[in-house]
Amino acid sequence: MRIVVLAGGIGGARFLRGLKAARPEAEITVIGNTGDDIHLFGLKVCPDLDTVMYTLGGGIDEEKGWGRDDESFRVKEELAAYGVGPDWFGLGDRDVATHLVRTQMLGAGYPLSAVTEALCDRWKPGVRLLPMTDDRVETHVAVEEDGERRAIHFQEYWVRMRASVDALAVVPVGAEQSAPAPGVLAAIAAADVILLPPSNPVVSVGTILAVPGIRDAVAAADAPVIGLSPLVGGAPVRGMADKVLAAIGVEATATAVARHYGAKGAAADDAPAGLLDGWLVDEVDAAAVADVEAAGIRCRAVPLMMTDLDATAAMARAALTLAEEVRA
Numbered sequence: 001m002r003i004v005v006l007a008g009g010i011g012g013a014r015f016l017r018g019l020k021a022a023r024p025e026a027e028i029t030v031i032g033n034t035g036d037d038i039h040l041f042g043l044k045v046c047p048d049l050d051t052v053m054y055t056l057g058g059g060i061d062e063e064k065g066w067g068r069d070d071e072s073f074r075v076k077e078e079l080a081a082y083g084v085g086p087d088w089f090g091l092g093d094r095d096v097a098t099h100l101v102r103t104q105m106l107g108a109g110y111p112l113s114a115v116t117e118a119l120c121d122r123w124k125p126g127v128r129l130l131p132m133t134d135d136r137v138e139t140h141v142a143v144e145e146d147g148e149r150r151a152i153h154f155q156e157y158w159v160r161m162r163a164s165v166d167a168l169a170v171v172p173v174g175a176e177q178s179a180p181a182p183g184v185l186a187a188i189a190a191a192d193v194i195l196l197p198p199s200n201p202v203v204s205v206g207t208i209l210a211v212p213g214i215r216d217a218v219a220a221a222d223a224p225v226i227g228l229s230p231l232v233g234g235a236p237v238r239g240m241a242d243k244v245l246a247a248i249g250v251e252a253t254a255t256a257v258a259r260h261y262g263a264k265g266a267a268a269d270d271a272p273a274g275l276l277d278g279w280l281v282d283e284v285d286a287a288a289v290a291d292v293e294a295a296g297i298r299c300r301a302v303p304l305m306m307t308d309l310d311a312t313a314a315m316a317r318a319a320l321t322l323a324e325e326v327r328a
């Protein structure tokens with residue numbers, strides 16, 4: 001079975017671990033978000049690609065959900081001693097090696113997709129990990145700080161500011177000029193099932209869909225498209241998705257996000273193409289099932305807390321079961 005997953009960082013990576021456990025024989029292609037990428041100290045850092053690669057490859061810091069396990073921060077300390085910023089981004093020593101290899105290969109002319117494949121040769125994540133594009137896309141957030149309106153890099157908003165101020169706008173800079181990475185559209189067209197995991201619907205899944213061609217490919221796919229709500233009981237399970245959902249005028253509820261992704265084939269001409277055939281909400285949001293179904297999207301209420309591998313595998317199985325129901 002060929003499964004395509006549009007994944008962001010921590011939530012997407014954890015879901016993928018459960019999906020692999022639920023379907024060890026499946027061929028899983030992950031289309032990874034690169035809008036979180038940041039250039040620091042001359043290095044290109046790809047947080048969401050690395051989180052998927054480390055999580056599935058066994059190198060992740062489990063507690064943080066990002067960066068390498070058994071990490072040290074001597075390089076970061078030395079940079080701070082030189083007064084070279086920014087000091088708010090936790091760049092670990094072992095993680096720096098990944099960015100050195102990536103930046104060296106990019107400098108030699110390899111596209112990000114080839115670099116990612118090379119890094120995965122070491123980590124063997126057990127999925128094919130494709131960046132959404134080989135072109136440079138960086139998500140910036142418009143905020144008001146000390147009475148002044150500024151556009152800052154997503155990582156500064158997320159890490160330095162902890163999303164403590166409203167996001168006035170979220171812009172994937174460069175997305176309009178970008179193209180899907182090699183293999184992305186072919187994987188979507190060949191998929192038996194396409195999954196939207198509980199990643200951030202704006203800055204992760206939304207950014208992937210902003211690459212021209214990807215949203216239309218998912219909307220046109222024969223494969224059932226099944227999403228899993230990243231919001232449970234009106235709040236994000238992890239992270240601060242509610243802050244960026246507000247920026248695009250979407251309520252932080254399971255129903256609102258389903259409507260935001262839209263029902264496959266139901267969108268009006270001027271609206272973005274609808275994507276979903278099915279949507280999973282948590283049992284606490286069981287009341288939402290009727291609303292989501294009224295929007296033309298099949299909906300089931302199941303446990304959506306990824307408390308451990310078994311719970312996450314059960315979520316993945318529920319999504320694949322719904323895909324079969326939709327296909328029938």
Ligand SMILES: O=c1nc2n(C[C@H](O)[C@H](O)[C@H](O)CO)c3cc(O)ccc3cc-2c(=O)[nH]1
Binds near residue numbers: 009066067089090092
């Ligand atoms: O909250 C934080 N997240 C950090 N993250 C997580 C990152 O901001 C988010 O995981 C994604 O960008 C959003 O999914 C890192 C990820 C990396 O790959 C490398 C370094 C970091 C450093 C931090 C950090 O200092 N604090």
